[in-house]
Amino acid sequence: MKEEVISYSEARPVISLKTPTNVSVDLTLYGILGVNEKSQVLETYLWVRTRWQIEGLSWDPDECGTKKISLPREKIWVPDIVINEFMDENRAPDTYYVYVTSTGEVIDARPIHVISSCKLDIYTFPFDFQNCSYTFNSYKHSRDDVQLFFFRSAEQIFKQSLEAMTTKGEWELIDLLAEKPIQLFLEGGWDNLIVYIVLRRRATLYVVNLLIPSSLLLSLDLFSFLLPLQSVDRASFKMTLILGYTVFLLLMNDLLPVTGNNLPLINVFFSLCMALMVASLLETVIITNILCGSRDFPPLPKWLRILVLEYLAQLACMKKSCEENCDANKSESTFYKNTMTDIPKKGQVSASPVSVWEQCLEEMKKMSKDVLAIRHQVEEHFSNDNSTNEWIMFGQVIDRVLFILYTLFIVVSLTTIMVLWLHSYSLDKKS
Incomplete structure (x- = not known):
């Protein structure tokens, strides 16, 4: 007879099935x-x-x-x-x-x-x-x-x-x-x-390939504020940086997480960097337009003058320069007014024959008309200069404020990155 092979794999190997x-x-x-x-x-x-x-x-x-x-x-x-x-x-x-x-x-x-x-x-x-x-x-x-x-x-x-x-x-x-x-x-x-x-x-790979290059490009955009406001190269330089940053994000997109329960902070950081670069370019375009066409602009509104030339200028440490320019314009205008209106009156003329006095009086009347016309032109000139200077100072204050915001953002973001990086490595050492 053929020997039957017994298999013990069908049931649990216990004496009593009540035993686990x-x-x-x-x-x-x-x-x-x-x-x-x-x-x-x-x-x-x-x-x-x-x-x-x-x-x-x-x-x-x-x-x-x-x-x-x-x-x-x-x-x-x-x-x-x-x-x-x-x-x-x-x-x-x-x-x-x-x-x-x-x-x-x-x-x-x-x-x-x-x-x-x-x-x-x-x-x-x-x-x-x-x-x-x-x-x-x-x-x-x-x-x-x-x-x-x-x-x-x-x-x-x-x-x-x-x-x-x-x-x-x-x-x-x-x-x-x-x-x-x-x-x-x-x-x-x-x-x-x-x-x-x-x-x-x-995190070393991502810090070296993502965060450091992004911070360097943002720093370049920060130092572009040192270029003269009237320079056309400043706008073209910023446009080149935005294009380069866009290409950088496209190339490094594979290193970023695709999905998750929450939006990663690094994506918010990149979005803020791009937003600041675009805002910097728009600010450069606006200020260039102000500097080139400020003579044709109406006077700066009072609320905007108070907000920007007083409060923001004080925060940007430009209050003194604004006051000096305004005082200089006022003193020059007052000087020319006093000069143009300093016409001798009748009582101030020394005694002279009647014929000579009448002849001088006729000449003075003709000159007074010319002086009034010149005075009107001078007052209009200084009024336009004051309005132009206010618009120029407005552009300089906005430029300085954005420069300060740029600096604060870079310092805070880099400090946060370094703290998180060091914290992660300190946990590794403790473990």
Whole structure:
């Protein structure tokens, strides 16, 4: 007769079915393969080891000559432990054997290529930290049949993972936490083990390729304020910078995260840089127009004169220059008025013959008409000069205020970047 092969893989290896099988789970994070912000997916490589007991199985190692043997996986019962966050098939190599010890303990070790879902927060990109979780549980067996435990502590798992990890890519392991949730022992529930993987992005690549070039282009636009306002090259220089910055963002678009729960701060930073460059160009165009056509403009409105030439000029440390120009214009106008109106009166003329006096009086009448005409022209000239000077000072104050805003933005943004960068590295040293 043909001998029948007996398989023990159909039922749990317990004497009484009321007894649950205790499964100890151990893992080692061997590699961090990548994080996909668009798909919200984490890709890692794990070594997972599970241990459980076959009740009633034992032998004498001295008599049998070995303490453990390897058996095909199909010949014994194996717990169906899965990771709930799994999003794709396991492409790791298959292992076909398990170890069985003389005490009846089964040791199953296998690699897992994990592609799991992870809620990514890229608000502080590229100085972001991600906390992803792996939830281990049995797919079919409730806690009445299978109960899970950690074989080692989270500190030991973290230490071994750092020693075994070979990948030195964009992400690095900062911490590893493990917990077994406290659950109400209701009938039909599943036992869970949760492992939290804390990752940090290496920001050096993004600081060198994104933030530093962007800050340098913004600094060039800042120093363009040192060019004369009347120079046409200032506007063309700013237009060239805007074009270069646009090309820079297009080339570096692949390095930016595509999607996420929040808009990254770095995108806000780039948008503000572009907005400031465009505002700088518009301000240059407006001020150039003011300087070239200020003689044809109406007088500066009173509210605008108070707001810009007094308050903003004082904030921009230009109050003194504005007052000096206005006082100089007023003194010159007063001088010419006094000069033009200084006509001798009749009582001031010395005694002379009547004929001579009448002749002088006629000449004085003719001259007074000419002097009045000249005075009118001079007053109109100085009035236009005052209006022109006010518009010129208006353009200079706006130019100085935007220069100050530019400087403050660059200082604050660079300081924030350096603080975040140093903070991320200080956390790395502490870990």
